[in-house]
Amino acid sequence: MSSQSPSPATQFISHAPGHWPDVSPEQWNDWKWQLKNRVNSLKRLEDLLEVTPEEHAGALLAGSKLSLSITPHFFNLIEPDDAGGPIRRQVVPRVEEGHTAPWEMADPCGEDSHMPVPGLVHRYPDRVLFLVTDRCASYCRYCTRSRVVSGAGEQELHTNFEEAFAYLEKHTEIRDVLFSGGDALLFSDDKLEYLLQRVRAISHIEFVRIGSRVPIFLPQRITPEFCRMLQKYHPLWMSVHVNHPRELTTEVRDALNRLADHGVPLGNQSVLLAGVNDSVEVMRELVHKLLLCRVRPYYLYQCDLIQGSSHLRASVAKGIEIIEGLRGHTSGYAVPQYVIDAPGGGGKVPVNPGYVLFHDDEKVVVRNYEGKIFEYPEVAIPFTNHHKTELCPG
Numbered sequence: 001m002s003s004q005s006p007s008p009a010t011q012f013i014s015h016a017p018g019h020w021p022d023v024s025p026e027q028w029n030d031w032k033w034q035l036k037n038r039v040n041s042l043k044r045l046e047d048l049l050e051v052t053p054e055e056h057a058g059a060l061l062a063g064s065k066l067s068l069s070i071t072p073h074f075f076n077l078i079e080p081d082d083a084g085g086p087i088r089r090q091v092v093p094r095v096e097e098g099h100t101a102p103w104e105m106a107d108p109c110g111e112d113s114h115m116p117v118p119g120l121v122h123r124y125p126d127r128v129l130f131l132v133t134d135r136c137a138s139y140c141r142y143c144t145r146s147r148v149v150s151g152a153g154e155q156e157l158h159t160n161f162e163e164a165f166a167y168l169e170k171h172t173e174i175r176d177v178l179f180s181g182g183d184a185l186l187f188s189d190d191k192l193e194y195l196l197q198r199v200r201a202i203s204h205i206e207f208v209r210i211g212s213r214v215p216i217f218l219p220q221r222i223t224p225e226f227c228r229m230l231q232k233y234h235p236l237w238m239s240v241h242v243n244h245p246r247e248l249t250t251e252v253r254d255a256l257n258r259l260a261d262h263g264v265p266l267g268n269q270s271v272l273l274a275g276v277n278d279s280v281e282v283m284r285e286l287v288h289k290l291l292l293c294r295v296r297p298y299y300l301y302q303c304d305l306i307q308g309s310s311h312l313r314a315s316v317a318k319g320i321e322i323i324e325g326l327r328g329h330t331s332g333y334a335v336p337q338y339v340i341d342a343p344g345g346g347g348k349v350p351v352n353p354g355y356v357l358f359h360d361d362e363k364v365v366v367r368n369y370e371g372k373i374f375e376y377p378e379v380a381i382p383f384t385n386h387h388k389t390e391l392c393p394g
């Protein structure tokens with residue numbers, strides 16, 4: 001049993017150089033080259049792929065909403081013969097993006113109304129989201145912040161860094177700063193280091209984390225020098241964003257390992273997407289492969305109600321089914337928390353399969369992953385005032 005080779009599902013494959021056979025390894029491994037050579041026009045897309053009419057129309061729409069932009073590294077993962085493939089659906093625009101369902105919004109999580117300073121979202125008591133840039137290495141078609149990222153839409157992000165630092169200094173209740181955007185890892189090492197220094201200089205900030213899809217879109221960015229720089233600002237955590245096991249290539253695995261080797265604890269935030277990862281099988285493969293890369297699945301997000309995302313939205317029932325298919329069946333470390341980011345701005349709300357069947361003062365009745373039912377006595381609290389009053393009136 002133990003001598004079996006790993007199943008193809010958990011194998012790491014490099015797709016380089018793929019569509020770029022003439023590029024030298026030095027160029028290919030240079031993150032600046034990757035950025036300069038992104039596929040960012042309909043013409044480039046058509047040079048490299050057989051574009052469907054739905055994608056053609058989508059690419060035309062993208063120019064005024066959310067830019068088309070795909071790094072060569074990530075572009076090579078696209079399934080050439082499968083217009084509905086899980087990588088393609090994430091980054092190639094489709095005509096359905098032009099359709100807004102009645103419940104869809106430009107700012108689905110009500111971030112703009114929770115910004116005390118431009119670029120700083122302060123929703124929870126002790127932590128803030130710091131939007132440091134409006135640019136990403138590639139653009140996810142379901143981006144919750146598509147109103148401000150990529151430079152294509154009408155709204156712009158004008159982060160006021162000095163005002164943001166002043167706010168962080170003044171608000172001593174903030175102990176956790178989350179760098180996001182856009183993607184902070186598009187900054188030079190020096191610029192990102194400057195921001196980390198400024199935040200680390202504030203004594204009440206204990207915990208710093210970066211949310212980034214760069215290790216996945218642009219693994220070349222995760223250089224040894226970059227990792228050595230990050231290491232100076234611990235405790236520094238990172239949340240990456242992987243939706244499908246195919247995204248975990250050898251280059252991505254090596255980049256994640258470099259980060260982990262430099263002491264950066266890694267979590268993953270997936271978005272549940274129709275046709276991408278809305279099945280127990282795909283998600284099981286993904287979470288197992290993440291553990292091999294030393295990444296702990298952190299959140300599985302129900303797709304935010306962003307305008308033009310209906311074609312990518314899976315049901316909440318499907319999300320619950322996926323969690324039910326993982327919990328108990330596999331390592332607890334592999335099971336993310338499924339959440340809905342409450343429309344309008346209530347924050348992340350956990351959504352779980354119903355394992356508690358009954359609960360009163362005397363007992364709790366629970367169901368395990370196999371559907372077996374168990375009873376646990378509720379703990380009586382005899383010495384509280386409440387009980388005293390009940391037991392000994394007068």
Ligand SMILES: *Cc1c(COP(=O)(O)O)cnc(C)c1O
Nearest residue numbers: 121122123124127128129178348
């Ligand atoms: C997601 C989010 C955070 C971080 O939430 P955690 O549950 O601590 O990971 C903080 N602020 C905002 C506005 C967020 O959307």
